[in-house]
Amino acid sequence: MSEIAGQRPSGRGRFITFEGGEGAGKSTQIKRLADRLSAAKLRTVVTREPGGSPGAEIMRHLVLSGMGKLLGPEAETLLFAAARDDHVRTVIQPALNQGAWVLCDRFADSTRAYQGSLGRVPIGLISAMQRVTIGDLRPDLTFILDLPVEIGLQRAAARRGSGTPDRFESEDLRFHQGLRDAYRKIAAEEPARCVLIDANADVDTVAERIWTALRDRLLPTPASVVSI
Ligand code: Z5A
16 A cells, blocks of 8 residues: 655645535545544544534534524624634644644535525625635645435435434525535636545545545655555
């Protein structure tokens, strides 16, 4: 098996985000990738949005309970932004500064897709909030897990069992199709940062697609790869 040798010369870690619709397999694949990076002795931090820090987890509860929806699309977007602000300052940026690889389940593209494309919050407002919350911070690589909406919803429903669907799980099929289109558009607009991964396959196959893309994008030279 080939693995990675060493960090970036600058010492800053790598920031990798996972995006996609309902039940796309982000959490499953983040765990796979984290195990692989950890096995290569790279310090890896796994986190998520909304949430990932104590303050942001409180906001997570607010938005997923549906409270944010009652306040209207702009106010709900502000809640996501407040959560991100805390998360970036207290978890993501410190970890990157210490050279860790940060794997984040959802980030700013979720706001663009859910609140921007689907919620119709003006892109100007979203960009303004982004300037405040993340400044110049951009993911080095974003995996957008893509699969037919019906399959993602079936996976999510099977996992949920008899539990109640949350704020976004209870949206209709048209919403989820719109979401898939929005993510595909982001991938097409930013090919240098985003990789669209066909997630309609078994877990091992999807993990291998992600690993291959990561190796190609972030470890381009043979010198940075060693066999273990
Ligand atoms: N949101 C927003 O609106 N604006 C924002 O700025 C941000 C977020 C940051 C957070 O939900 C919600 O917040 C989210 C967007 C919104 N909307 N929703 N819903 P969350 O954190 O609770 O959930 P999620 O991010 O949507 O993830 P998920 O639905 O929990 O799915 P996932 O992480 O992508 O998938 P998974 O848990 O890895 O897999 C789902 C099931 O499928 C599970 O049982 C797996 O075992 C199974 N699975 C996984 N991969 C496979 C394969 N390859 N084959 C078969 N079965 C599989």
